[in-house]
Amino acid sequence: MDAVGFERHDHAGCISSGLQTVVETCAERGLQLTPVRRRVVEILLQEHRAMGAYDVLDHLRAEGLGSQPPVAYRALEFLVKNGFAHKIERLNAFIACAHPGMRHAPAFLICRKCDVVAEAHIADAAQTVQGASDALGFTVERMVIEAEGLCPACNSGAPA
Amino acid sequence: MDAVGFERHDHAGCISSGLQTVVETCAERGLQLTPVRRRVVEILLQEHRAMGAYDVLDHLRAEGLGSQPPVAYRALEFLVKNGFAHKIERLNAFIACAHPGMRHAPAFLICRKCDVVAEAHIADAAQTVQGASDALGFTVERMVIEAEGLCPACNSGAPA
DNA sequence: TGTTAGATGTGATGATATAACATATCAAGC
DNA sequence: GCTTGATATGTTATATCATCACATCTAACA
Numbered sequence: 492m493d494a495v496g497f498e499r500h501d502h503a504g505c506i507s508s509g510l511q512t513v514v515e516t517c518a519e520r521g522l523q524l525t526p527v528r529r530r531v532v533e534i535l536l537q538e539h540r541a542m543g544a545y546d547v548l549d550h551l552r553a554e555g556l557g558s559q560p561p562v563a564y565r566a567l568e569f570l571v572k573n574g575f576a577h578k579i580e581r582l583n584a585f586i587a588c589a590h591p592g593m594r595h596a597p598a599f600l601i602c603r604k605c606d607v608v609a610e611a612h613i614a615d616a617a618q619t620v621q622g623a624s625d626a627l628g629f630t631v632e633r634m635v636i637e638a639e640g641l642c643p644a645c646n647s648g649a650p651a
Numbered sequence: 652m653d654a655v656g657f658e659r660h661d662h663a664g665c666i667s668s669g670l671q672t673v674v675e676t677c678a679e680r681g682l683q684l685t686p687v688r689r690r691v692v693e694i695l696l697q698e699h700r701a702m703g704a705y706d707v708l709d710h711l712r713a714e715g716l717g718s719q720p721p722v723a724y725r726a727l728e729f730l731v732k733n734g735f736a737h738k739i740e741r742l743n744a745f746i747a748c749a750h751p752g753m754r755h756a757p758a759f760l761i762c763r764k765c766d767v768v769a770e771a772h773i774a775d776a777a778q779t780v781q782g783a784s785d786a787l788g789f790t791v792e793r794m795v796i797e798a799e800g801l802c803p804a805c806n807s808g809a810p811a
Numbered sequence: 812t813g814t815t816a817g818a819t820g821t822g823a824t825g826a827t828a829t830a831a832c833a834t835a836t837c838a839a840g841c
Numbered sequence: 842g843c844t845t846g847a848t849a850t851g852t853t854a855t856a857t858c859a860t861c862a863c864a865t866c867t868a869a870c871a
Contacts, residue, residue: 497787525818544858559821564859580740581795583827583858598780600789611787616779620758620798623773627657628803629760635741637795638780643788685849704827719852724828729849743827743858 495589495610497600497643506536509591513575516592522573527556531566532575535587541579541601541608542586579608581637586610596634602642609642655749655770657760657803666696669747673735676752682733687716691726692735695747701739701761701768702746739768741797746770756794762802769802 513532517524534550535542548563557563567585570576575591578584579599588597589610596617600609617634624631673692677684694710695702708723717723727745730736735751738744739759748757749770756777760769777794784791 497789523817527819557820560859561821561861562819565819580797598783600784600787600791602789603792609787609789611783613780613783616776616783616796619776619779620773620796623758623771623776624760624798624800627760627769627771628806629657629762629769629798630800630806631760631798632763632800633798635795635797635799636776636780637740638784638789638791638793639795640784640792641790646788646790683848687850717851720828721830721852722850725850 497607497609502539505539506533509536509587512591516573516575520573522569527551527562528566528569530554530556531563532570532587535570535576535585540586540606541582541584543582543584547585577610579637580635581639582608596636598636598638600642601637601639602645603639604641604645607642607644657767657769662699665699666693669696669751672751676733676735680733682729687711687722688726688729690714690716691723692730692747695730695736695745700746700766701742701744703742703744707745737770739797740795741799742768756796758796758798760802761797761799762805763799764801764805767802767804 510529510533514524514529516522530551531547534547538546544560544563544567547567548557548560551557551563567576567578571578571585574588574593576585576587577597577599579586579601581599581601586599586608590612595612596614598611598613598616600611602608613636616636620634620636621631670689670693674684674689676682690711691707694707698706704720704723704727707727708717708720711717711723727736727738731738731745734748734754736745736747737757737759739746739761741759741761746759746768750757750772755772756774758771758773758776760771762768773796776796780794780796781791
């Protein structure tokens with residue numbers, strides 16, 4: 492198990508390495524990392540939080556990279572489909588993947604107070620759901636595991 | 652582990668017993684099961700599927716029980732808060748709880764082909780997420796576990 | 812060079828959800 | 842009985858999230 496999101500970290504480094512991984516993975520797989528798509532993943536990495544599609548669109552608009560909702564939704568769809576970003580269903584929002592390119596079934600821990608979202612990899616939980624589904628004859632194609640509550644900082648009464 | 656949703660069942664019975672459980676639980680806890688709230692849980696039990704708030708509202712409107720969105724959303728909020736219904740985040744839709752009154756962390760198995768939604772109780776998965784969250788200092792208040800894929804019937808090529 | 816597939820631009824609209832404020836109901840306490 | 846407070850409902854308007862439909866552009870390539 493690990494989690495990305497609560498601890499402090501070298502953010503400039505995490506942006507550049509995250510972007511680099513996306514660039515490389517797209518090259519390997521023959522995916523078109525167009526300017527809009529590239530910029531959206533950069534925005535998600537920079538902001539480092541769950542962003543609504545219209546938040547992303549605001550950034551794009553300010554940079555002349557598209558002004559209508561479909562522009563943002565299409566880029567986000569591409570990123571989610573290829574594992575470079577995730578949709579947080581509980582928030583109707585999107586976040587850069589902490590481990591782009593890797594196959595994984597992430598779980599998200601969402602703080603209701605400060606809105607921080609951590610991406611945890613709780614393989615056992617995913618496997619348990621998978622196993623139970625198999626037993627019922629249900630084939631799992633996508634899985635959503637999201638926990639809402641209080642993050643360590645908000646738990647301990649620290650300023651949000 | 653058990654699941655409610657895929658197998659055939661005595662639906663008239665499940666409606667009446669489900670409603671009865673809600674009525675009794677409200678009485679026990681001093682909750683106001685008003686006409687709108689009661690009718691909404693009946694609608695969810697009758698339809699036996701995930702319904703959008705506006706689908707529910709259509710029923711209410713046809714019966715003169717309210718015509719504006721907040722009427723439906725408020726009733727649904729009451730039902731979800733008290734464990735009589737669940738929100739399926741992946742679908743932005745609501746479904747009657749298969750085990751009203753019981754404390755539980757349900758997982759939902761959503762068929763993308765025929766839209767059937769089964770409520771499974773995969774205690775291990777919930778506990779695993781809970782345990783991992785505790786280890787990180789994250790307090791879980793609400794958990795969403797949803798798997799999307801193909802139900803047994805759609806899996807086997809049976810008519811959807 | 813014509814064709815095609817994928818990506819983007821853009822206007823309109825659909826779908827989901829809540830804010831804000833007025834009104835109603837009812838039980839508790841004076 | 843009357844006031845008060847808590848809870849629920851009615852209603853208008855609006856906020857927020859998401860997609861449709863169609864035109865255009867570009868690169869790959871037969």
